[in-house]
Amino acid sequence: MREIRPEHLDDLARGAGILGTGGGGDPYIGRLLAQRAMLDHGPVTVVGIDEVPADATVVAISGMGAPTVSLEKIPAGTEEVTALRALERYLGRAATHLVPIEIGGLNSMTPFIAAARTGLPVVDGDAMGRAFPEAQMVLPGLIGVTVAPMAVADDKGNTLVVESVSNLWAERLARSACVEMGCSVSCADTVMRGDQLAAGLVPATLTLAEDLGRTVREARAAHADPVAAAASVLNGVRLLTGKVVDVVRRTSGGFARGRAVLEGAGGDAGRTLELSFQNEHLLARRDGTVVATTPDLICVLDTDGGEPVTTESLRYGLRVTVLGVPCDPRWLTPGGLELAGPRYFGYDCDHVPLPAC
Amino acid sequence: MREIRPEHLDDLARGAGILGTGGGGDPYIGRLLAQRAMLDHGPVTVVGIDEVPADATVVAISGMGAPTVSLEKIPAGTEEVTALRALERYLGRAATHLVPIEIGGLNSMTPFIAAARTGLPVVDGDAMGRAFPEAQMVLPGLIGVTVAPMAVADDKGNTLVVESVSNLWAERLARSACVEMGCSVSCADTVMRGDQLAAGLVPATLTLAEDLGRTVREARAAHADPVAAAASVLNGVRLLTGKVVDVVRRTSGGFARGRAVLEGAGGDAGRTLELSFQNEHLLARRDGTVVATTPDLICVLDTDGGEPVTTESLRYGLRVTVLGVPCDPRWLTPGGLELAGPRYFGYDCDHVPLPAC
Numbered sequence: 165m166r167e168i169r170p171e172h173l174d175d176l177a178r179g180a181g182i183l184g185t186g187g188g189g190d191p192y193i194g195r196l197l198a199q200r201a202m203l204d205h206g207p208v209t210v211v212g213i214d215e216v217p218a219d220a221t222v223v224a225i226s227g228m229g230a231p232t233v234s235l236e237k238i239p240a241g242t243e244e245v246t247a248l249r250a251l252e253r254y255l256g257r258a259a260t261h262l263v264p265i266e267i268g269g270l271n272s273m274t275p276f277i278a279a280a281r282t283g284l285p286v287v288d289g290d291a292m293g294r295a296f297p298e299a300q301m302v303l304p305g306l307i308g309v310t311v312a313p314m315a316v317a318d319d320k321g322n323t324l325v326v327e328s329v330s331n332l333w334a335e336r337l338a339r340s341a342c343v344e345m346g347c348s349v350s351c352a353d354t355v356m357r358g359d360q361l362a363a364g365l366v367p368a369t370l371t372l373a374e375d376l377g378r379t380v381r382e383a384r385a386a387h388a389d390p391v392a393a394a395a396s397v398l399n400g401v402r403l404l405t406g407k408v409v410d411v412v413r414r415t416s417g418g419f420a421r422g423r424a425v426l427e428g429a430g431g432d433a434g435r436t437l438e439l440s441f442q443n444e445h446l447l448a449r450r451d452g453t454v455v456a457t458t459p460d461l462i463c464v465l466d467t468d469g470g471e472p473v474t475t476e477s478l479r480y481g482l483r484v485t486v487l488g489v490p491c492d493p494r495w496l497t498p499g500g501l502e503l504a505g506p507r508y509f510g511y512d513c514d515h516v517p518l519p520a521c
Numbered sequence: 522m523r524e525i526r527p528e529h530l531d532d533l534a535r536g537a538g539i540l541g542t543g544g545g546g547d548p549y550i551g552r553l554l555a556q557r558a559m560l561d562h563g564p565v566t567v568v569g570i571d572e573v574p575a576d577a578t579v580v581a582i583s584g585m586g587a588p589t590v591s592l593e594k595i596p597a598g599t600e601e602v603t604a605l606r607a608l609e610r611y612l613g614r615a616a617t618h619l620v621p622i623e624i625g626g627l628n629s630m631t632p633f634i635a636a637a638r639t640g641l642p643v644v645d646g647d648a649m650g651r652a653f654p655e656a657q658m659v660l661p662g663l664i665g666v667t668v669a670p671m672a673v674a675d676d677k678g679n680t681l682v683v684e685s686v687s688n689l690w691a692e693r694l695a696r697s698a699c700v701e702m703g704c705s706v707s708c709a710d711t712v713m714r715g716d717q718l719a720a721g722l723v724p725a726t727l728t729l730a731e732d733l734g735r736t737v738r739e740a741r742a743a744h745a746d747p748v749a750a751a752a753s754v755l756n757g758v759r760l761l762t763g764k765v766v767d768v769v770r771r772t773s774g775g776f777a778r779g780r781a782v783l784e785g786a787g788g789d790a791g792r793t794l795e796l797s798f799q800n801e802h803l804l805a806r807r808d809g810t811v812v813a814t815t816p817d818l819i820c821v822l823d824t825d826g827g828e829p830v831t832t833e834s835l836r837y838g839l840r841v842t843v844l845g846v847p848c849d850p851r852w853l854t855p856g857g858l859e860l861a862g863p864r865y866f867g868y869d870c871d872h873v874p875l876p877a878c
């Protein structure tokens with residue numbers, strides 16, 4: 165158990181940006197809202213999975229929608245609690261703990277907004293160990309925990325509670341409501357008992373994200389290599405260091421799809437790496453051979469500063485390093501690959517293990 | 522209190538078709554589903570508004586979507602009860618009575634499907650006294666009863682419960698879910714206490730619809746004038762008898778919009794009547810002068826048989842009689858006209874009283 169204060173969120177946001185693998189949304193607005201809520205209501209307690217009682221009611225809090233919308237239509241900051249209360253009313257019982265649905269990007273922050281306002285503790289872990297774009301892509305689904313009942317709230321005070329026959333239907337219904345509500349909403353869902361957390365969550369990812377963010381910051385301050393420092397925290401392999409020489413992008417089916425070509429530099433001179441992305445980086449081909457795929461993490465970092473590079477900020481000339489980071493092993497089971505493997509995203513290849521170097 | 526058995530629904534459906542003013546959906550599939558539910562589970566008790574205890578929990582049951590879809594994608598027949606149960610769970614209490622949201626068209630039948638399956642009584646009345654296309658166009662809204670919490674259920678078993686900041690938002694959110702769910706769903710909403718029914722409902726409209734349907738049938742069987750018989754039951758005025766000579770139709774903004782021109786015959790020879798419709802007939806101009814507008818009922822009947830003519834079945838050569846029927850007087854208050862007057866539907870005119878003849 166430890167206390168998270170506003171100043172801790174800067175490192176956490178940087179680490180979450182890297183774990184967002186190019187997507188997951190910029191934590192910027194979420195961090196400001198969480199910091200504001202903490203300044204108004206006090207710090208937030210974070211507890212380890214093993215500190216949660218077996219009969220606890222744990223609720224995942226997240227934002228859904230287009231992250232770009234939340235930068236212009238600033239959330240009211242009350243949506244998370246509105247969603248939580250609607251879910252609790254439907255459940256007929258109160259939540260005892262909150263948890264992030266994903267550690268990557270914006271949604272690392274949203275539980276802290278609700279936690280500061282309600283006084284509830286946040287569990288150190290998340291349901292993905294990274295970021296994914298759809299609500300059904302969560303590990304608790306593999307142990308029979310359903311996304312629904314799922315509460316969705318907008319900035320105006322409208323809410324809805326979805327009960328669905330599958331996690332895919334929960335995603336579809338919440339997504340269409342999200343669009344009607346203005347493309348930026350908060351969700352409370354994926355209700356777990358305390359004794360389901362060990363099997364359902366990736367543990368200690370809040371701590372990982374904060375460690376990662378702090379390590380990068382400190383390496384940069386010490387004029388050390390921040391990318392090497394990040395790779396060491398993540399147990400990641402360097403796939404290529406070079407510069408972006410081509411980017412093709414289009415928006416289709418609700419995704420920002422595209423690919424980017426990188427030319428190697430230094431020790432990687434003469435090599436190329438092609439990244440394919442749909443919100444997140446999902447596939448990396450080096451010299452024509454697939455070397456990394458979803459659900460493993462493909463993290464693109466600014467080579468000089470170690471800051472995460474999102475798919476929308478890829479542009480010609482950017483000097484970046486691509487890291488491959490092993491995903492939680494449960495994603496590599498048949499059920500995990502069905503939810504978030506390369507074929508789900510329409511790529512005609514199977515998952516390949518990351519190279520040794 | 523009286524019992525409604527399957528054989529009563531034929532007259533009720535005919536009357537509801539006339540009260541649907543050209544829209545509201547063909548009661549055909551709804552009648553078959555209600556009759557099937559009654560054959561399986563027994564007859565349904567209908568009670569008068571004055572027989573409902575003051576502390577009763579009355580829930581409106583309806584279908585939402587494109588009536589044309591329900592003719593091809595036949596409802597499972599369980600959607601109404603699924604929606605009711607989701608609403609009850611959210612309310613934390615059970616419904617004691619059901620009621621139609623509208624007496625016009627298809628939704629005169631839907632409460633009977635749920636009532637037969639649950640054993641709950643149906644209240645003799647409805648929230649419109651006719652049919653309207655949007656969920657917020659209900660008289661209970663004028664006394665502060667909200668449409669939400671509103672439960673929506675599809676044929677697959679998905680449900681959602683909407684809680685909204687306005688009735689218009691309840692309509693928007695339920696409508697977008699309806700589209701995602703396949704354009705044919707059931708709703709449970711507009712929760713009223715027993716002591717709100719007198720102010721919130723149009724009384725005895727189930728009895729009216731059944732009387733109307735039976736009167737038309739009996740007049741036809743007796744070779745009397747079924748349209749005159751209908752006008753007498755409805756206290757309606759004959760606006761024109763003639764034939765359809767022109768129809769223009771388009772689908773836009775989710776409405777079947779258009780207009781039809783009728784040429785008078787017999788005593789009306791030399792006169793013309795132009796009907797404007799958006800799902801329902803909303804405006805009638807006779808010889809260029811507006812003689813009837815929403816929220817009054819503009820009912821188009823087959824002149825020979827007295828059967829209702831829907832807006833989508835208007836076609837060249839059809840011999841019809843147009844009746845103007847006074848709406849419930851609460852629709853003519855400023856609040857009522859704001860919800861469902863001609864200006865809400867985009868017509869640049871105010872409501873005019875029906876002519877004396």
